Amino acid sequence: MGTRAVGKKVAKVDVIDKVLGKAIFAPDYYxxxxxxxxxxxxxxxxxxxxxxxxxxxxxxxxxxxxxxxxxxxxxxxxxxxxxxxxxxxxxxxxxxxxxxxxxxxxxxxxxxxxxxxxxxxxxxxEVIEEPLRAMEDDAPLIHQGGNILCSHNLKKGDIKQGFAEADLILTNEFRTQRIEQLPLQTxxxxxxxxxxxxxxxxxxxxxxxxxxxxxxxxxxxxxxxxxxxxxxxxxxxxxxxxxxxxxxxxxxxxxxxxxxxxxxYTRAESMIAQSKRHPMIIRIKSGVTYAGKITAWEVEVIGDTGAYASSGPAVVHQALYHSTGPYNIDNIAGKSYTVYTNNTYSGAMRGFGATQAAFAYESQIDILAKEIGMDPVEFRLKNGYQRGSITPNGQELTSSVGLKETIEQAVEASNYQQIKVERGNKKRGVGIASIMFGNGYGEGYPDHSTCQIKVEDDGTLTIKTAAADVGQGVLTLVAQIISEVLNYPIEGMNFLQGNTATMKNAGSTSATRQTLFTGNATKNAAENMLAQIHHHAFLELGAHYPSLEIKDGKIIVKGEDRGLTFGKLARLAKAKGQPLIAEGSYFPKTDVPDKETGFSAKNYLAYTFNTQIAEVVVDTETGQVEVERIVAAVDIGKAIHPQNIEGQSEGGTAMGLGMALMEDQIIEKGITKNPNLSNYLVPTSLDMPEIETIIVESKDAVGPYGAKGIGEPAMIPTAPAIINAIEDAIGVRIKELPATPEKILKAVKSKE
Amino acid sequence: MGTRAVGKKVAKVDVIDKVLGKAIFAPDYYxxxxxxxxxxxxxxxxxxxxxxxxxxxxxxxxxxxxxxxxxxxxxxxxxxxxxxxxxxxxxxxxxxxxxxxxxxxxxxxxxxxxxxxxxxxxxxxEVIEEPLRAMEDDAPLIHQGGNILCSHNLKKGDIKQGFAEADLILTNEFRTQRIEQLPLQTxxxxxxxxxxxxxxxxxxxxxxxxxxxxxxxxxxxxxxxxxxxxxxxxxxxxxxxxxxxxxxxxxxxxxxxxxxxxxxYTRAESMIAQSKRHPMIIRIKSGVTYAGKITAWEVEVIGDTGAYASSGPAVVHQALYHSTGPYNIDNIAGKSYTVYTNNTYSGAMRGFGATQAAFAYESQIDILAKEIGMDPVEFRLKNGYQRGSITPNGQELTSSVGLKETIEQAVEASNYQQIKVERGNKKRGVGIASIMFGNGYGEGYPDHSTCQIKVEDDGTLTIKTAAADVGQGVLTLVAQIISEVLNYPIEGMNFLQGNTATMKNAGSTSATRQTLFTGNATKNAAENMLAQIHHHAFLELGAHYPSLEIKDGKIIVKGEDRGLTFGKLARLAKAKGQPLIAEGSYFPKTDVPDKETGFSAKNYLAYTFNTQIAEVVVDTETGQVEVERIVAAVDIGKAIHPQNIEGQSEGGTAMGLGMALMEDQIIEKGITKNPNLSNYLVPTSLDMPEIETIIVESKDAVGPYGAKGIGEPAMIPTAPAIINAIEDAIGVRIKELPATPEKILKAVKSKE
Missing domain, CATH: 3.90.1170.50 (Aldehyde oxidase/xanthine dehydrogenase, a/b hammerhead)
Structure with a gap:
């Protein structure tokens, strides 16, 4: 029985307890x-x-x-x-x-x-509701030091020259709403x-x-x-x-x-007293030639961080850094502001600013394509990143750039061409959105992770990792990597409960970083354990390591009966004062962006790409949007666990659909009007379309086995894909989320 | 004082002892x-x-x-x-x-x-002198089991179809001589x-x-x-x-x-009783179109391993696997034989078969270019590997393929164009050769390395690595990487003397593997040490790691006076029962080649490229060749130590010049005729040309900081570059090394 688990759809390590109701969540502690x-x-x-x-x-x-x-x-x-x-x-x-x-x-x-x-x-x-009011000189101060918490810049090429080269210049303002992350457990x-x-x-x-x-x-x-x-x-x-x-x-x-x-916490407490997704105002001015080249891209991002900073400074500048999408643009100018208001504070939420930015740039890209009379797919393929492209921060993308494959494969798997041709039914539409997402904090933040593996006297493995498994499956990833390196069954692994008393830092489960960070740390730990096992087996068995074979918790001399179980080895090694404990870390370096321009030769370690195509039907009588089907093509380098990729893609798409069509925490004069699940609407299973996820594996990403993360990029293209599909269906462009039936009806009427 | 040392020309860690005569070599032990x-x-x-x-x-x-x-x-x-x-x-x-x-x-x-x-x-x-005699049915057996020790295959595409598509088919046989490695210390x-x-x-x-x-x-x-x-x-x-x-x-x-x-050992004992470079007979039949496309490549390699196998089976099949050069060829058929004779046994020597193969394929490439009337540089650029090329073993080269850059930069730095134009002096010539070399054993051999770092109570670092520093500088590489990760001065590091009692396997210093293997193992160890230091500092200083700064053996809170020396941290950690010891390994996987075809999706972890251009003057009266200048452009991914790269390039070129023009251990009827340095000629400083080394850094190789190895590829293109230059100068093609004055004179005469 071979046990190497990378690339396989193994059971999640925590699934049995969850299914049997044995999993102990915090409210269950007495x-x-x-x-x-x-x-x-x-x-x-x-x-x-x-x-x-x-x-x-x-x-x-x-x-x-x-x-x-x-x-x-x-x-x-x-x-x-x-x-x-x-x-x-x-x-x-x-x-x-x-x-x-x-x-x-x-x-x-x-x-x-x-x-x-x-x-x-x-x-x-005075209650400050709006960041634009907060930025005014006469606005009362919420904290000492001004209501503008910070601002960031992005500069590439010559923006004036870029606009001068354009045949067409278009400016649009996009607004995103306040969203509740809504974990089921408060x-x-x-x-x-x-x-x-x-x-x-x-x-x-x-x-x-x-x-x-x-x-x-x-x-x-x-x-x-x-x-x-x-x-x-x-x-x-x-x-x-x-x-x-x-x-x-x-x-x-x-x-x-x-x-x-x-x-x-009660649900209302959770919604009112804990962080939200930042509402943002994003203005984009773009220059484009009739031949389809984007010549200039000017962007302003204003993020409402509410009463407290939380992750706000990072969220808003991440929105700025991701505000040009995965497109080759030579001339860029951008500025972002993180602004205090008296609203419930905003913080981290899946996509961390890049989600809001993607709604803006993917709407703008569609608008530009339409204005110059080019198919949105063709326009994206024409301008999209490939190996060698330079990001707005000046980083050269030398590896693992599967954007074009995601676009091509998504188009092929969807009804894109068919819907575009069957123009008879005006209410049916198809929309595309493509995004990129930097993995990890990047930007010179000294991030790292550590994982420790011990072989016990009975040959089982005890694993210490402080990485938080929020349901995305990082512990399963850790198990798979250890299984792969040591050819060892996952069943023999025991994960200690995460705690700070006995474990070292694994960093946050955020920024789509755990696959890279804890994945690589685990691989390093497992490879050191493999070396330790070979070392002791070499001495005990008198056999050189190319003659040794490791499998199912034993190391044997190839073609011979002789061998040692992991348990026996652990006891032997312990007796020598060298217990079988291996610790691995991953501590890569990225570059701090320049304050004036945002330049950073290595801004992020890797970028995930995701293209989604949404097929919708819009009822122009009620304003109701039915999303019939979404095809998501994700470039994640290497799928360590293909089913988990699909799970993340589907879960992310559900969140994106909620953002597109319904979710909205309404705050008036600082007061949340809908702190409950009867008035705060989220998609249910009945709202969900068929989702088809296509896995694209572009080469040479720095994650373990060439993997990249999927957690956040899974959701980012959904809202713009749906909004673009609505435009395709009924010819109205929603620039302020969510696209509620009321908003759609209003737009239809004002168009008529 | 910043101390991060990667990319810098730091003093080698062993140089002072060597210069002062304090270094203890084995003969110095009493x-x-x-x-x-x-x-x-x-x-x-x-x-x-x-x-x-x-x-x-x-x-x-x-x-x-x-x-x-x-x-x-x-x-x-x-x-x-x-x-x-x-x-x-x-x-x-x-x-x-x-x-x-x-x-x-x-x-x-x-x-x-x-x-x-x-x-x-x-x-x-009966003494068997020649492998061709050894392969005959009636030859006496040197060992039980036959004189053909093993054979290997290479198959790609359809060789018949390839020859059918050719406008021209040429077959040549090349022979290389028996060479002594000649370390100064016996x-x-x-x-x-x-x-x-x-x-x-x-x-x-x-x-x-x-x-x-x-x-x-x-x-x-x-x-x-x-x-x-x-x-x-x-x-x-x-x-x-x-x-x-x-x-x-x-x-x-x-x-x-x-x-x-x-x-x-005496020098004679060393020359007679220890291994040699395998003499090889390499036959290449190539098909090419007049437009310059290579359509088919058939190759046979016969390696004389002498009386004992040593590394012979690996050396000869490595010659086979490298026998098509760095060129896109769809249709390949190859076979190699490792054959016993009664000669002094052959084993490993710099280039390990790939050196012999390169003389053959780079001679053949020049011959083909000449026959179809295309400039040899143009022919190489036209057929040379780029990202996405597929090796004869079927491996896709997805990253770090700088071949074309090496050719272009070597041509630019040399007098290539000028010599080609100034055709007045017929005796002056210029020759080019380009090679690729797989780093590490590859081929599914379960190779690995391990390195251990300890912080001592006084804050110095003790490093345990079993990697052999044969003068190439692996210990300096280890020191540089530790210095880079921990921002720590090399002066504070103490390398324990290599031994098997206290150190784990670091693998061989061969196969151009230590930069990748011990380099990555060291980086993993250092990153784990960095995590340990941050962990203890976090607890002691009450500061989160983004607020901490590491420098010169201290970790401090940014912008504050507070901090801890490494020594203090080591004592604190030891008191907690967690001494600051970090061990890192690197244990990558490659794929075992298929027996019938040699197919291996990941045959090697990385490939180094080297293009050399030799400028020679040939005296047609004496047959003497003067090599005036050699330009070497090496793609090593990232130069961890630029001066060491140059040193390896120059040393390798000297060995290649010896192979091209003079070195030859002559064995007749099994008896070495020249087991001494008066009759076995090697280049002296007077024979050496000016050598200019250009460093090309192609992206995303898997070594530490993107580095690849240089040890062997440094020497591989020299002999064919010189031989091609001789042909360019006087129009005679030497197919059997070395190109002694006698051989050149004979060739000149037979041409006349």
Missing amino acids: LDDMLYIKAFRAPHPHALIKEVDISKAEELAGVELIVTAKELAELNNFGLIIKDQEILAREKTRSMGDAIALIAATSEEVARRAERLIEVAYEEL EAGVAEYDPETEVYTIWAATQWLHDTQIDVAHALGVSPSKINIVQPIIGGAFGKREDVSVQIHLALMAKLTGKKVKQV | LDDMLYIKAFRAPHPHALIKEVDISKAEELAGVELIVTAKELAELNNFGLIIKDQEILAREKTRSMGDAIALIAATSEEVARRAERLIEVAYEEL EAGVAEYDPETEVYTIWAATQWLHDTQIDVAHALGVSPSKINIVQPIIGGAFGKREDVSVQIHLALMAKLTGKKVKQV
């Missing part, structure tokens, strides 16, 4: 004598806190402790990139849902009742504090154990070695679990009450 | 109470041993012990690929220089006198045996510590754990130190005498 924690949250988005009265609440039976900022003079701020979030609001609120008090009670019911007994006197301030956790060791242990899902560890440590003013973050099974993430949620509150209350504590 | 070992060697290449009389020699004062095969009934054979070499010849000799007896004496002088007192009675057998070593532990310790230079370890262990019938091979400073190698030489004899005599022992 510790003895737990207290339940509840935050009292501000109803006013921007207000001075004049007085907080907790006396009535304190009197409630079952309430053990209530604290406000007043009681906690020493607290530090927290936050992903900038420490601009208060653990408890002290002087003013900056957005609806800011925590003002923490309640510890013997039951969740008591805590909720106590919450209603807290009384706060506010002095309301924020939750339990915690305990050991006064002996002064160590806090917190069980709460996170996309990045070590970042949560240090954010909590900073907030509490202790060494990170005093914080242990333990990873439960994660009930979805999509960017929302990059920010700290319950962790600091839990740690604080565990110490103050001296008891174990638990906190579970 | 142990207390040593005995001196001398082998009595057969004068007859093929003879039955009827009687050995050691009695007179034993009586000599100072002789401690003499042994023959008779006294050592239990000895096993040894040998690199096939165990066909006897430690002491028992029944017959197979080549001149086979050892028949071993003498241990109190001085080398006594041992030599004893050697002359040994008397052996032989019955002489084989030597010391050994001791510990009866307590039963461990043999042998100090003797080798290109591959662990292979020598197991070859000696097998020969002595003990576990490899009982053999410790220690690496002295190596006085050159060039392939000659792949085979065992003194090691087994020393181990044996150390045990039998109970004393420390030493053995140093």
Whole structure:
């Protein structure tokens, strides 16, 4: 039985527990004598806190402790990139849902009742709803230092010359909405504090154990070695679990009450108090020749990061860096602004700015193609990247550029030609969108991952990786790579629960980076383990390594009976003081972009390409859009797990469809109007079209076995493909998402 | 002070000791109470041993012990690929220089006198000089099992169809000579045996510590754990130190005498009793169109491996696999034979078969170009590999194919055009040759390397690598990579002396593999060390890794005073039971070629390209060739150490010039006629032309930082470039190397 698993559709390592209901998510944790924690949250988005009265609440039976900022003079701020979030609001609120008090009670019911007994006197301030208002000189400051948090630039070639060469110049403004990541499991956790060791242990899902560890440590003013973050099974993430949620509150209350504590967010709390996808305003001015060459591309991106920075500075400039699409353009000028408002803060969400950008550039590309009378496919193929292309950041793409293959194969698998020809039914349309997505943080951020493998005395493998499996399957990827290198069955591997006490940093499960980072770290660990096994077998068996064969947990002399099990080898090696433990890391370098131009010779390690073709039918009476079919052709270098690629592609497409047609967290004057799943609409299985995923494997990407990531790029082309298909069907161009029936009807009418 | 050293011309880590005379080579070892070992060697290449009389020699004062095969009934054979070499010849000799007896004496002088007192009675057998004779049915067998040791095949496309498409078909036979690798230091070593532990310790230079370890262990019938091979400073190698030489004899005599022992080969002994470059007969039949397309390529390679296999099977089939050069040819048929004769055995030498093949194919390419009236440069550019080309083994070259750049840049830097135009002086000529060379063993051989880095309590680094530095600079490469990853000065690194007792396998210093293998293993080790350092610093400094900066043996918080030295970190980590030790391996996979066709989708991990242009003046009165200038353009992906690349290029070119014009170990009836440096001519500094090396860096090779190896490809194009230049100068084509003045004069006369 061969066991090398790379390229095979093996069962996910966590699937059995999930299917049998044995998987323990954070809300499933029950510790003895737990207290339940509840935050009292501000109803006013921007207000001075004049007085907080907790006396009535304190009197409630079952309430053990209530604290406000007043009681906690020493607290530090927290936050992903900038420490601009208060653990408890002290002087003013900056957005609806800011925590003002923490309640510890013997039951969740008591805590909720106590919450209603807290009384706060506010002095309301002007609420900044719009980033354009926030950028005005006379706008009130939300934080010290100005409402424009940061801005970034992009410069390539000569933009004036580019416009001078154009036959046609078109400018459009596109707007994207505020979206909730909507992991099914809301924020939750339990915690305990050991006064002996002064160590806090917190069980709460996170996309990045070590970042949560240090954010909590900073907030509490202790060494990170005093914080242990333990990873439960994660009930979805999509960017929302990059920010700290319950962790600091839990740690604080565990110490103050001296008891174990638990906190579970309601859906409304999750929607109002945790991050969103950034709404963006993206203006693109493009120059093009009638022959179909794009000569100039000028872009402005304004991102509404809400009341707090979170990942905002990175999200918005990533939108800028991805705002030209996968097209060869010599002359580029761009600028982005990350702006504070009094809205619920924006942070990371699948695609991380590149999703918003893709809606804009793929709409613009379609508009340009139509204006010069060229087929959108031909226009994309004419301008699309190939090996040797230079990105807007000046990076030469020397390997793994499968864009054209994704376009060609998507067109072939779709009804593109047929729908274009059968122009009889005006309501049917087909749209295409192609995107690229840089894997990993790139940009000189010193990112890395580490994985450790141990052979136990019984020959099983124990694997330590802090990489968060948010459902995308990174642990299965790790298992497959180890299986491939050591020709060892996945069944014999035991994954330790993620924690910061015994594991090293694996970086975040975000930025579509785990395939590259933890994949390569794992391959390095496994190859070192293979070398260690060969070393000891060489000495024990007296056979040189080309004569040795490794299979199913044994190493044998080829063509002979002689061999050793992994277990025997582990015991022998341990007896020599050399236990079979191998650790591998991956610590690549990228280049920090130039501040003036964004130039970075190695901006990202690899780029994933995805072309989607959407086939839609639009009902011009109701404005309803039915997406009939989506073909997605993804260039992921090498499919380590083809079925997982398909799963990511389908899940991503569902999110993209929600973005295109329905999802919208509506905030008016800072107040979320639809913090629930009855008014916040997401696609259900009935909304989903048939999805066909085609895997393109372009060569020589730097990931393990030439793989690239798929997590985020899976969703990015969907919205523009659908919007382009709507335009194809009924001739109206939606430039502001989502394309609700109301918006479509309005557009149809104004066209008539 | 920045210390990242990749791409810089840093001092070699071993250069100071070498320059100051402090480097200890094997002949420099003196142990207390040593005995001196001398082998009595057969004068007859093929003879039955009827009687050995050691009695007179034993009586000599100072002789401690003499042994023959008779006294050592239990000895096993040894040998690199096939165990066909006897430690002491028992029944017959197979080549001149086979050892028949071993003498241990109190001085080398006594041992030599004893050697002359040994008397052996032989019955002489037919001596097979030529492989073509060896292949005949009635030839006497040198070993059981036939004189054809093995044969290999190469098949691609349809060779008949290829010839049918040709406008012109040409067949030529090329012959290469027997060459001595000629490391300046002859084989030597010391050994001791510990009866307590039963461990043999042998100090003797080798290109591959662990292979020598197991070859000696097998020969002595003990576990490899009982053999410790220690690496002295190596006085050159060039392939000659792949085979065992003194090691087994020393181990044996150390045990039998109970004393420390030493053995140093004379130059004649080294030339007669150790490996040579395989003489080869290479027949090429090519089809070409008048438009310059090569349509078919049929090749036969016959390699004379002498009396023993050594690396012969691999050398000869590597010649076959490289016999079509770096050219796109759809239809290929090839066959190779590795053949025993009674000559001194052939083994590994720089280029390992590919050198001989290149002389043949680059001569044939020039002949074809001339016949169809096309400039040789144009012909090569027209047919040369580019990204996407398919090798004769069926491997698609998806990355790092800089062949055309090497041709173009070599032409530009040379006087190629000028000499071609100035046709006035008929005696001046210019010749070009382009080659490719697969890095590493490839072909599915499970090759790997390992490197270990430790941070000591004082902050210095101790590095353990078993990679043999034969002067090419692999230890400097290791130091540069560690310096690059850890931003650490090379001065703070301490390389432990290579040995098998404490180090894991790094594979051989051969096959141009160490840059890829030990380079990548080192990078993996260093990146893991970087992760460990960040991990401990994160906990100690309470700072997240993007806020940390590593430099000159310290890790500091950016913009702050706080930091830790490596030494402090090492002590802290050790106190936690986690000493700062990182081990990295590189264990890539290649594909075993199909037996019938040689097909292998991943035959080698990377290919180095080298184009040389030789400018010569030929004296038609004396036949003397003066090489005036050689331009070498090498595509090595990325120059980790540009000066070392130049050094390898110049050294390789010197060897290639020797092969082209003078070197020739002449064996008649099995007897070497010139086992000395007065009759065996090699180039001196006066023979050397000006050499200009141009570094081409093609992208995305799999080595560290995109590097490829240079060791062997440095020499491969030189001989054909010179021979092509001679033809260009005086119109005679030398098809049998070396092109001595006699041969040139004879060719000139026969042309007249």
